[in-house]
Each structure stands twice: as structure tokens, then as C-alpha cells.
Amino acid sequence: xxxxxxFSPDEIKPDPAAxxxxxxxxxxxxxxxxxxxxxxxxxDLFGEMADPVGIITDISIDDFAAVYPGDGRNIEPAPVQEIxxxxxxxxxxxxTVGGELSSEIARLFDEGEFALGAxxxxxxxxxxxxxxHGLVRxxxxxxxTFDNLSTLEKAIQRYSPGYCGWDMSxxxxxxxxxxxxxxxxxxxxxxxxxxxxSISGVMIAGDREIHEFRPTYSFCAQCQDKGCLKRMIxxxxx
Amino acid sequence: MDILKQIAIDLEKGDSTxxxxxxxxxxxxxxxxxxILDNGLIAGMRVVGEKFRKHEIFLPDxxxxxxxxxxxxxxxxxxxxxxxVPVIGKVVLGSVKGDVHDIGKNxxxxxxxxxxxxxxxxxxxxxxxxxxxxxxxxxxxxIGMSALLTTTMPVMKRVVDLVRERDLSGRIKIIVGGxxxxxxxxxxxxxxxxxxxxxxxxxxxKELLGVD
Numbered sequence: 467x468x469x470x471x472x473f474s475p476d477e478i479k480p481d482p483a484a485x486x487x488x489x490x491x492x493x494x495x496x497x498x499x500x501x502x503x504x505x506x507x508x509x510d511l512f513g514e515m516a517d518p519v520g521i522i523t524d525i526s527i528d529d530f531a532a533v534y535p536g537d538g539r540n541i542e543p544a545p546v547q548e549i550x551x552x553x554x555x556x557x558x559x560x561x562t563v564g565g566e567l568s569s570e571i572a573r574l575f576d577e578g579e580f581a582l583g584a585x586x587x588x589x590x591x592x593x594x595x596x597x598x599h600g601l602v603r604x605x606x607x608x609x610x611t612f613d614n615l616s617t618l619e620k621a622i623q624r625y626s627p628g629y630c631g632w633d634m635s636x637x638x639x640x641x642x643x644x645x646x647x648x649x650x651x652x653x654x655x656x657x658x659x660x661x662x663x664s665i666s667g668v669m670i671a672g673d674r675e676i677h678e679f680r681p682t683y684s685f686c687a688q689c690q691d692k693g694c695l696k697r698m699i700x701x702x703x704x
Numbered sequence: 705m706d707i708l709k710q711i712a713i714d715l716e717k718g719d720s721t722x723x724x725x726x727x728x729x730x731x732x733x734x735x736x737x738x739x740i741l742d743n744g745l746i747a748g749m750r751v752v753g754e755k756f757r758k759h760e761i762f763l764p765d766x767x768x769x770x771x772x773x774x775x776x777x778x779x780x781x782x783x784x785x786x787x788x789v790p791v792i793g794k795v796v797l798g799s800v801k802g803d804v805h806d807i808g809k810n811x812x813x814x815x816x817x818x819x820x821x822x823x824x825x826x827x828x829x830x831x832x833x834x835x836x837x838x839x840x841x842x843x844x845x846x847i848g849m850s851a852l853l854t855t856t857m858p859v860m861k862r863v864v865d866l867v868r869e870r871d872l873s874g875r876i877k878i879i880v881g882g883x884x885x886x887x888x889x890x891x892x893x894x895x896x897x898x899x900x901x902x903x904x905x906x907x908x909x910k911e912l913l914g915v916d
Contacts, residue, residue, distance in 0.1 A: 486762075489763050489764070490763065491764075495762065497762075497764075498765065500768060501762075501764040501768070504768070505764075541855075575810060578771050578774045578775075579771065580767035580770050580771055580810070580811075581767035581768045581771065583767075583807075584763060584764065584767055584807050584811075585764060587807050588807075627855075628856070629853065629855070631855075632855070633855050634802045634853065634855050634856065656801055656802045657802060658803075658804060658828075658829055662804055687888075688884055688885075688886060688888075688889050689884050691883060691884065
């Protein structure tokens with residue numbers, strides 16, 4: 467299975483509360499009218515400039531076993547290393563909200579429109595994550611066409627290079643297999659995706675318990691995000 | 705009200721138009737550029753930094769204030785150069801090699817500039833050698849590095865090692881930050897300081913350079 471999934475900007479545009487939350491602003495905060503105006507402007511720009519698209523291609527456990535090690539710079543042991551061999555299904559994915567947004571964010575900062583640039587940056591990050599959620603739901607619907615899986619027992623989680631011991635250089639092998647250049651995502655020499663507001667990784671579908679682990683790996687102490695804990699309690703199978 | 709106090713108040717509100725106009729009036733009123741900078745713009749940003757640190761205001765408020773500060777600074781800049789007013793320090797900033805564009809790093813740069821530092825922003829995906837070569841070429845006293853990914857944090861150690869190898873530890877200090885970075889990590893890699901956010905970065909950089 468290999469599929470390109472197009473989204474509309476409205477489908478993935480974040481709501482204002484999500485943008486404020488992502489910027490660390492508590493829900494009960496008294497936000498000035500001027501800031502609300504800037505956010506509305508940022509979301510208008512998002513609607514005008516976002517060009518969201520994703521790509522999924524399924525991959526066997528054996529093939530992913532060849533992709534995951536990359537250039538041999540992963541930290542071991544690591545969650546993905548221990549999870550993927552127990553998967554029912556795997557798929558590589560990538561998504562982007564397009565280059566125009568990234569260029570606009572940079573332009574706003576260059577012109578001193580820092581608040582607007584930062585709000586648009588956050589909106590773009592939230593938007594591309596929403597694309598990621600959309601790709602998971604799409605993959606779940608695809609899997610259900612031939613495997614009648616219970617949502618209580620199964621889960622799909624996304625994992626990406628650059629996090630949790632999976633070295634950024636792993637993007638190279640991932641890109642060679644997935645070929646997201648087809649939707650306009652390229653990889654530079656430092657393994658950064660261009661456009662910047664892009665995501666990539668592997669979707670691992672299987673029993674819920676395979677995704678559960680204690681964050682006690684060697685790199686966990688340095689992590690302030692603890693996104694793994696949020697992932698472990700999410701559903702992702704609807 | 706004293707025009708410099710009014711500049712500071714309007715800067716805190718993020719009123720770029722007012723700050724621009726009042727700065728123009730202050731210059732016309734023969735106040736020295738240095739005085740307008742220190743007692744108007746920097747004074748206002750100092751209050752903004754304090755309120756941000758105490759979570760009384762948030763990132764968009766700080767950035768609106770920064771825009772207002774730049775509105776005044778753009779008028780003062782040629783006059784400061786004309787009068788040969790020294791900057792209080794030079795900082796080379798960047799996100800490390802392999803790491804992405806970082807709004808937090810940009811905010812640090814904005815707040816350092818607001819505090820009177822000259823910033824050389826190398827952007828993102830910066831190789832270790834470029835941090836050090838630029839700091840030497842620009843005679844910067846501080847290198848500030850940001851990382852958003854745990855897998856790129858080791859690059860920071862490479863920069864620290866390069867500074868040591870080139871016998872520059874005495875005159876180039878290193879400060880690190882970013883979402884996954886901690887004070888413990890900073891200590892482990894040999895950085896001189898760690899900053900949690902833009903506001904604390906200003907205090908730490910001042911400490912590193914021994915300025916007020």
C-alpha cells in the first residue's frame with residue numbers, strides 16, 4: 467500500500483486555544499485583545515498559505531529492521547528498537563504543511579513581526595501534527611478493510627527519527643524507502659526536512675501493550691517533553 | 705510624564721507606533737541616544753522580562769514588546785554608531801547542526817538585543833566549527849546554542865571541546881538551552897551556563913560577561 471493523502475487547510479487549522487496552549491499559555495490566562503488579533507491574523511495566514519499533504523507506505527518488519535539502524539548511530543536500547551518486532555503492521559509516513567508557510571514565518575521574523583511569526587510558527591507545528599493524526603486514522607481505516615481489529619486491544623502509535631534514541635541520520639534510510647520527495651519533502655545534508663514544517667516516521671500498529679514502556683532509557687533523564695507518556699494514554703484507533 | 709518613562713510604558717504595552725514616535729521626539733529633544741536606549745527601551749524590556757519570568761505575561765506579549773523596542777532601536781542605531789556607543793557584549797547564537805529552526809532561540813536573541821547585546825545569529829543547523837570560528841572572528845564573548853532534539857544535543861559538547869582545544873575557554877563562554885536541555889546536561893558537557901528561557905538567558909549572559 468502506498469498512498470498520498472491530501473488535507474484541506476481548514477481540516478488541519480488549529481483552534482486558537484491549541485495555539486496558546488502550545489505556547490505555554492494556561493487556559494485561564496487573561497489574554498490581551500492585541501494578542502488575540504495577532505493570533506487571528508496568524509490563523510488567516512495559515513488558511514491562505516498551508517498546503518497540507520501526507521504520504522504512507524506500508525513496510526514489512528524485516529524491511530523496517532533494515533531501515534531503522536540507519537547509519538548505526540542509534541542509541542541502544544531504545545523504545546522503537548524493542549517495539550517494532552512485536553508489531554502487527556508497520557507503515558512509514560511523512561507529512562508537510564508546505565514551504566510557503568515556512569518562508570512566511572522567516573519573513574515575518576526578518577521584518578520584526580515577531581509575535582505574528584511565532585504564532586504562525588506554532589500554528590504550523592500544530593497543523594502538521596494534525597496531519598500526522600489524520601494519517602494514523604487513514605491507516606487505521608485501511609487496516610480495517612482486511613483485519614477486524616478491536617479498538618480496545620489495539621493501537622497505532624507514531625515514532626520519529628530524532629527522538630527517543632532513534633538518531634536523526636535515520637531519516638536518510640527512511641527517505642530512501644518512503645520517497646516523500648513525491649509530496650515535496652526533501653532531506654538536507656544534516657537530515658533536516660525541507661520544508662521545515664514536516665514530520666516523518668513509522669506508524670506501528672499492534673497490541674496496546676507493545677507501546678507501553680517505562681521512560682528509563684539512558685536518554686530519558688535529559689528529556690523534558692515526555693511525549694511518550696502522552697502517546698501511551700492516547701487511543702489512536704478510531 | 706518623563707518621555708523616557710512613557711517610552712518604557714508604551715514598550716511594555718507593545719505599542720510600536722507610540723515607541724517610534726516618542727523615540728523620535730526624545731532624539732529631537734536632544735536626549736542622548738544612550739540615555740534613550742538605557743532608560744527608555746532597555747528599562748521597558750527589563751520590566752517585560754521580569755513579568756515574563758513571573759508568568760504574569762506570556763510569549764506573544766514579550767514579542768510584541770520586542771517589536772516596539774526595535775521600532776525605537778531602529779531610530780537610535782545610526783546615532784549609537786555615530787557616537788561610538790559600545791555594546792555591552794557580543795553573542796553568537798544558533799541551533800546546533802541537525803537541529804531545526806527554533807523560535808526559542810530567536811526569542812533569546814531578541815531579549816539579549818533588548819538588553820543591549822549585539823547578536824550574531826547563525827540560524828539553525830550550525831556546524832560546531834562555525835560557532836567557534838564566528839565567535840573568534842567577531843570577538844564575541846559568548847556562544848549560545850539551542851537544541852530541540854535529544855539526538856542533536858551531543859553537538860554542544862563538540863563546540864565546548866573545540867573552544868577548549870583552541871585555548872579559548874578564557875575569553876569565550878558557552879551557554880546552552882532548548883526544550884530537552886537541562887542544567888545537569890550543561891554541566892556534563894562542560895558548558896558555562898544553562899538558560900531555561902529568554903529572560904534567564906539575559907541574566908546568565910550578563911553574569912558570564914561580568915556586566916550589569
